[in-house]
Amino acid sequence: MTLNRRKFLGTSAGMAAALSAPAVLGAGRPRVVVIGGGAGGATAARYLAKDSKGAIDVTLVEPTRTYFTCFFSNLYLGGFRTLDSIGHTYGTLAAQFGVNVVHDWAVGIDRDARTVSLAGGAMLPYDRLILSPGIDFVDGAVPGWDVTAQNRMPHAYKAGSQSELLRAQIAAMPQGGVFAMVAPPNPYRCPPGPYERISMVAHVLRDTNPSAKILIADPKPKFSKQALFEEGWQKHYGGMIDRLGPDFGGDDVAVDPDAMTLNVDGEEIKVDVCNVIPAMKAGRICDLAGITEGNWAPVDGHTMQSRVDPNIHVLGDAAAQGDMPKSGFSANSQAKVAAMAVRGALTGSKVFPAKFSNTCWSLIDTDDGVKVGATYEATDEKIAKVDGFISQTGEDADLRAATYEESIGWYAGITQDMFG
């Protein structure tokens, strides 16, 4: 038997209206609204539409028409990718999978009435709601910084114009200038992300501005893939990078965006570029929905259902789920479990036990890639780690080059898995 999945799906999505809808929830097709068209939301919308073969009415709410992935945005900073190559649109989700894509902001959720209100004024009813809004920053996390300062001191932790801005600022640094990063406290989006970024900035500066310095103020005593990054920094960028951990005041940092200064433990440092990555919390819409506890939205790992409201599933960075790092890979993995659970609840389709996995690749220098990964399962308490691995220090150049190539394959795979 050969089955051309793409053609088959294309037809079935096109015929969606003609298919008889299961009458599980009475008249009409059950409605799922997905808020956020990123790693979690786009995947969930695509899998729901694809696997329900038209039996579920899927609406995706996402304000931007082009989603720039944060993953590989560091490679854009390092000159390994163009910005275009990390931008994705929603045309295939709409045309081939029959997802109703609405470019708007969700501004309110009425959990009793089960409706979502949009900035444009529309009201969307739902049977199940999936929230994957990513992160926002904690107000006042870095004294002196708020989002009005993000043009002088970019975070570049949501990709797109912020990434472009940071890249331009790096290019404009005076010879021998200082690039500073204020690293975030745990938990935050993409644990190795700040350190991959440091690697990419160093890669650019080594060629264009070799006397420049890189300074990291870090509130964490240790960080993801630390041994691998430190080995790589020593090997490729010896002497360029200094990290001030909490023992050197890295947990006591303020900035002055107008003066372009960084204050570490009372000491004022003049810098040329300041990349401020503040503490994070679930995207604001989670607060508006009233499903957060502290900064994040707790979920049950078996289904990704909110612990507060079982009609809402929360995916990706916004969720407090247990052991999985906040990554695009994790969000994509959680989205498939949620899509299966939602489909099962709304159409009676078979539900298999939840399985999760994650692998994060990081690039340290040209052809020097490393990775860390793990598998997870749902317990009643949380999503719990089962097994894992990490690249080793001292690996040979061949393996590191293969690891980098693999990350390029992963990028192509996951973006196809999200957007079709």
Next chain:
Amino acid sequence: MRGGLAAIVIWGALTGAAPAEEEGRRIGDPVRGAEVFGQCAACHEVGPGARHRVGPHLNGIFGRKAARFDDFRYSDGIRRAGRDGLTWDLEHLDAYLTNPKTLVSGTRMNFRGLKDRRDRDDVLAYLRQFSDNPSDIPEAAPTARKVEVELPPEVLAIMGDPDYGEYLSSECTTCHQIDGDAEGIPAIIGWPEEDFVLAMHAYRRKIRPHPVMQMMAGRLSDEEIAALAAYFGALE
């Protein structure tokens, strides 16, 4: 799955120390191995003056990383295995000779494999003479002992459930592109089911190198592997 297959033997990794009497054992009979090598000689040369032919020459094969010669055109599959860290020690040569597809799917080595253990032992003993100071063979330290792990015919005969495979496949398609592009990560659609099953079991038993795949395969049951093989095998 095709029926009537002989048991396929995979050597597992060494666990625990070898009993003393195993140490110092010779791999096999090199004189008889020279005869068995006749089956290989149409494609491979070994010994003084050996050159690449259809296959690369085999001097110094023991302890060499797979796909190491710059002047030989390898298949993508074996080049990838080499970069993942596949090294031709006794255990891996033996697994490869048993069935090349255990270690490398899509290998150009068009050879069904030597199913008879004595044939393999003897030909390896013969080849071993043309490698300097190989490690991981019985007469060198550290001593590796081959541990037999069978992939019995029942396992190969499991009929995979493609519906279950479709659900499980979503874990694979985060990295392996569903349209069959093989940039950086191999394509896995449209494989013969048996090749898929062999490959996954070899990862699960950590005979194939690659930490991500060892981890992913490590928690798949025999049935789940068969289901994935059935599902991906039907895609084109």
